[in-house]
Amino acid sequence: MRYDSRTIALHWVTAGLVIALWIIGQTADLIPRGPLRDAYWSLHFTLGFLFVAVLLVRIVWRSSGGSHLPPAERGILQIAATSTHYLLYALMIAVAALGLANAFAHGVSLFGIVHFPRLADHAQAESIGDLHELAANAVLALAALHAIAGLAHHYLRHDTVLQRMLPNHALRGSK
């Protein structure tokens, strides 16, 4: 039993975007001020908007179509897994909403082509930025635990939980 291919694609595109956005956000200020740093931030904002769109599609697909597999665990582990998944969705929504708010608070520009209006003063922009970073770090920390659980299923318990979320070609490669 596996998830449908759209659920699997949406899972891995969201995971890739979350990790890429976090890495860019944490490393951008290491680049000296100038056009390169601006372009790197613009990449963060562009991927950020893409992330918002993919997350919306994922949530609509999850609630309207998409395969719903029976829980892989029982008892306390099932509660832990389900709560982790809901918390991941909640934190992704929080980081996306705070990211959008941050973009308007800072009045960012996308590669110098599109300019957002600056809707907050410096102190407000700082606070929104801090909350955005906090939510971003929380998503990463929880996703790391979630990934460890997925790998433990595969390598320690030798069950098929990880395979339910792997694309076809990855499955063929693991056989």
Ligand code: HEM
């Ligand atoms: C999973 C999604 C995201 C992650 C993991 C993430 C992560 C980060 C991180 C770590 C920072 C640096 C915080 C700091 O040092 O102050 C940052 C800054 C920022 N992010 Fe995101 N972000 C995400 C989505 C978004 C989205 C959707 C937008 C809006 C389109 C966005 C807009 C911004 C802005 C405006 C900044 C501040 C830039 C600056 O200081 O000049 N982010 N993000």
Ligand code: HEM
């Ligand atoms: C930022 C990274 C990630 C995020 C935000 C994330 C998020 C999620 C969410 C929200 C679900 C629940 C799907 C649903 O029922 O609607 C899920 C399921 C799943 N994820 Fe991730 N994930 C990430 C990375 C990973 C990684 C790296 C792995 C593998 C090592 C993984 C393996 C799985 C598996 C196997 C399931 C299905 C669990 C089951 O059937 O009970 N995920 N993920």
